[in-house]
Amino acid sequence: MMYEQQRIQQPMLKMDMRKNTERTSKTIEEKKLEILDLSGMSLESLPSPSLNLATICKLDLSNNNLQNIPESLTARLLNLMVLDVHSNQLRSLPNSIGCLSKLKVLNVSGNLIEYLPKTIENCRALEELNANFNKLSQLPDTIGFELINLKKLSVNSNKLLFLPRSTSHLTTLRVLDARLNCLSSLPQDLENLINLEILNVSQNFQYLDSLPYSIGLLLSLVELDISYNKIKSLPDSIGCLKKLRKLSVEGNPLASPPPLVVEQGLHAVKEYLCQKMNAGHESPTKKKSWVGKLVKYGTFNGQGSKNGGRERDQEREAFIMPEYRTIDGLASPRYFGMFSPRRLFSPRTYFNN
Numbered sequence: 001m002m003y004e005q006q007r008i009q010q011p012m013l014k015m016d017m018r019k020n021t022e023r024t025s026k027t028i029e030e031k032k033l034e035i036l037d038l039s040g041m042s043l044e045s046l047p048s049p050s051l052n053l054a055t056i057c058k059l060d061l062s063n064n065n066l067q068n069i070p071e072s073l074t075a076r077l078l079n080l081m082v083l084d085v086h087s088n089q090l091r092s093l094p095n096s097i098g099c100l101s102k103l104k105v106l107n108v109s110g111n112l113i114e115y116l117p118k119t120i121e122n123c124r125a126l127e128e129l130n131a132n133f134n135k136l137s138q139l140p141d142t143i144g145f146e147l148i149n150l151k152k153l154s155v156n157s158n159k160l161l162f163l164p165r166s167t168s169h170l171t172t173l174r175v176l177d178a179r180l181n182c183l184s185s186l187p188q189d190l191e192n193l194i195n196l197e198i199l200n201v202s203q204n205f206q207y208l209d210s211l212p213y214s215i216g217l218l219l220s221l222v223e224l225d226i227s228y229n230k231i232k233s234l235p236d237s238i239g240c241l242k243k244l245r246k247l248s249v250e251g252n253p254l255a256s257p258p259p260l261v262v263e264q265g266l267h268a269v270k271e272y273l274c275q276k277m278n279a280g281h282e283s284p285t286k287k288k289s290w291v292g293k294l295v296k297y298g299t300f301n302g303q304g305s306k307n308g309g310r311e312r313d314q315e316r317e318a319f320i321m322p323e324y325r326t327i328d329g330l331a332s333p334r335y336f337g338m339f340s341p342r343r344l345f346s347p348r349t350y351f352n353n
Contacts, residue, residue, distance in 0.1 A: 033057035058082040098122035121146035144169040191217035239273030
C-alpha cells in the first residue's frame, strides 16, 4: 500500500514543480515591464523612446501639448495596460488603439476629441474609459456589445446627443457619468445593467425631459443624479429601487412626485411612486407589462406601502442642505472659461435612506 501511494504522489509532485516554474517565469516577465512617465513636459511631439515599447505596461503622456499620437506607436505597445493622455490637444485617437488588447485603463479627458475610433471596441480588456471634457457628439454604435469588461464609463462635459442602444448591454458597468451633455433621452432597455451602482445624467438642462421606465430594473443602483434637467415626472418604477440610497432631483420642474413629497426625502418619494403604481395611474397595457417585469426581477412585490411604517422605523431619513461644489476636473486653469458659473457651481440636494 505504501508503494502504491508513493507512485500516485510522484506525478502530483511533477505537476506542482511545473506550476511553480510557470509562476516564476511569469513573475520575471512582469518585472521586466516598465512604467514610462512623460507627463508635464510641454511636449508637442513624442521623442523616440530608448526602451522596447513592448515592455511598457503604463504610459503617461498627460499635461503636454500633443496634437496626435502616431499610429506606429500604439501598434507596438503590446503589453500596455494603462494609457493616460489627459490634458493635451488631441483631436482624435489613432485607429491602431485597437491593437492594445491588454489595455485596462484609458484616460483621454481634457482634449479636443470629436469621435472615438470604432477600433476601440477591440480593447476588450478595458475596464475604465475616461473621455470627459472633449467634443464628442456620439459614441461608437456597437461599443456596448464589445467592451464586455467595462466597469466605469465617464463621458461628462461633451456634446453627446444620445447614448447608443448598445450601452444597455454593458453588463459589468458600475459607474455611468454622462452629465453636462445634450442628451435628450436614455436607452430604453436599461435592465441589462445589472451591476450599475451610480448613474449621473444631471445638467443636460433643456434637453433631457424624461426617464425610461426600465430605470426601475437597475437592481444594484445606489446613487441616481438627474438634477438640472427638464424632467416633469419620475417613472413609478423608481419606487422599486431597493438599494437606492441617494437621489438628486433638484433643478427639475417636477409635478410627480409633487414638491411637498420631494421635500420629505427619498423614502417618501419611493412610497409615493409605489402607491401610484398600485393605483394604476399608468395605462393598463403599460402597467401590466412593466409590473410583470418588476416582479420578475424582484424589485416589486405589489404590496405598495403596507410595510412603509416598518421601513420608516428601520431607516432614518436625513435631509442634507444644498452644498456648492465644483465639477470634477476643473481645477486646471485651462478649463475655467469653458462654462458659466451657473453651470459649474450648482447646489446639490441628496436624499439619504
